Amino acid sequence: MRIEKAKGIGFCYGVRRAIEILEKVARERGSVATLGAPVHNRAVLQRLAAAGVTVAEDIDSLKGSTVAIGAHGVTRAVQAQVKAGFANVIDTTCPFVHRAQVAARRLSEAGFYVVIYGEADHPEVKGILGWTNGQGIATLDEGWLATVKPTPRRLGVLSQTTQMPAYFAGFVKKLIDAAFGKDSELRVIDTICHDIRARQAAASALASRVDLMLVVGGHGSANSNHLAQLCSTVTETHLVENAREIRPEWFGDSKRIGVTSGASTPEHAIEEVLKRLESLG
Numbered sequence: 001m002r003i004e005k006a007k008g009i010g011f012c013y014g015v016r017r018a019i020e021i022l023e024k025v026a027r028e029r030g031s032v033a034t035l036g037a038p039v040h041n042r043a044v045l046q047r048l049a050a051a052g053v054t055v056a057e058d059i060d061s062l063k064g065s066t067v068a069i070g071a072h073g074v075t076r077a078v079q080a081q082v083k084a085g086f087a088n089v090i091d092t093t094c095p096f097v098h099r100a101q102v103a104a105r106r107l108s109e110a111g112f113y114v115v116i117y118g119e120a121d122h123p124e125v126k127g128i129l130g131w132t133n134g135q136g137i138a139t140l141d142e143g144w145l146a147t148v149k150p151t152p153r154r155l156g157v158l159s160q161t162t163q164m165p166a167y168f169a170g171f172v173k174k175l176i177d178a179a180f181g182k183d184s185e186l187r188v189i190d191t192i193c194h195d196i197r198a199r200q201a202a203a204s205a206l207a208s209r210v211d212l213m214l215v216v217g218g219h220g221s222a223n224s225n226h227l228a229q230l231c232s233t234v235t236e237t238h239l240v241e242n243a244r245e246i247r248p249e250w251f252g253d254s255k256r257i258g259v260t261s262g263a264s265t266p267e268h269a270i271e272e273v274l275k276r277l278e279s280l281g
Contacts, residue, residue, distance in 0.1 A: 001281035003257045004210065007202040009270060012195040012223075012263035014094030015039050018071035019048065021092050026052035029066050035059065035082060036123055038070035038092060039264040040221040042241065047266070059085065066090065072123040073097045075130020076105070096161045097124055100191035101131045107156030108132040112187060115139070117171050118160025122222055125160050142174040154185045161193040162223035162263070164200060164230055168192065196223055196263065203227050203260040207234040210258035212251060215239045216273050217262025224262030231260070242269055243276035251280065 011019070018038050025032045031052040037045060038053070045055065056062045059081055066088040069079065073093035083089050093101075107114050114136030118125040125138045137144060138160075145151060157175060159168045172188055180186055207213045213231040217224025218241055231237040235258075240246055251257070257277055261270050 001251070001255060001257060001277070003259065003274060003277050003281070004206060005270075005274070006199075006206045006258065006260035008195070008199050009216075009259075009261040010265065010267045012193070012199070014071050014096060014193070014195075015044075015264045018092035018094070019044065021090060022048060022053045022068060023051045025066060025068070025090055029088075031064060032066050032068050032090065033062050033064050034068040034070050034092075035062060035074065035078070036070050036072065038068070038072075040224075041218040041262070041264040041266070043266055043269055044264055062086070068092055070123075071097070073101060073127035074123075075127050076101075076133075077130060078127075093127075094161070094193075096191070096193040096195075097127070100128050100158055100161055103158050103189045103191055104128050104136065104156075105131040105133075107158075107187065107189070108135045110156075112154045112156030112185075113137075113152035115155055115157045115175070116160065117157065117163055117168050119222060122160065124162075124222075128158075128160075140171070142171055142178060145175065145178050151179060153183060154187075155179060156187045156189070158189045158191040160222070161191060162196050162226055163192060164226055165192055165197060199223075199260070199263065200227060200230055203231055203258075204234060206258040206260065207231040207237070210235060210256040211254035212256075213237040213258045213260065214246070214273060214277075215260055215262065216270050217241065217265045221262045221264055224265070227260060227262060231258075240273065243272040246273065246276050246280075248280055 068090040228239040
């Protein structure tokens with residue numbers, strides 16, 4: 001059995017940056033509490049907990065003088081509330097997520113109704129939507145437009161940073177077909193993360209030349225699920241959080257196995273999966 005690892009896997013820049021900041025602050029100050037999970041990977045959260053990083057589900061649960069905003073970011077209102085309530089606030093928002101927040105704010109201030117192509121209940125998307133001053137919506141379905149009367153004449157469109165570019169482009173095209181008419185204006189800003197875009201391209205290319213793909217990542221991770229969805233359109237694909245989830249019966253007569261990972265997957269989890277595959281081979 002031949003095993004091939006995709007290019008550019010392991011932590012993305014935003015996740016690596018957030019982890020390094022949190023671990024450094026925890027070492028220097030003894031502990032730090034984050035508002036919400038800083039990343040969506042259980043192994044990483046366990047590593048951070050061992051270093052003194054705790055997770056608070058809401059502002060009322062935040063304890064201590066030093067608190068942090070996670071890589072997914074928060075709404076404008078929550079950011080202001082945290083900064084007003086705590087003396088030391090560490091912001092680990094991913095730079096690509098911050099770029100999307102700024103784009104959403106500028107669009108709403110310019111009079112655009114902001115449409116975010118993304119999962120409405122995802123923390124990143126909720127945070128971006130919170131920068132639109134109440135003039136926006138998060139959705140994966142262009143059909144919502146038919147329910148809005150009158151139809152907004154000026155639409156600003158951006159994407160959750162981990163969405164698939166081809167799907168985003170298709171969404172925009174449908175919006176143009178549905179909403180582009182006399183005196184209307186549509187402004188589209190590409191806010192998909194460069195790292196995620198390259199990771200998806202590498203995974204898709206690998207999936208096209210193997211018999212089976214494994215995506216190593218948290219089951220609650222949006223970008224890991226998007227990778228699995230993308231690869232599954234090409235070949236049989238399984239999302240596993242760790243090596244223990246691998247099932248020998250998946251492989252059958254498969255000779256070529258591809259491995260990629262989500263952006264918050266630690267290197268040791270990938271190595272354990274590779275070792276498990278080698279033992280099966």
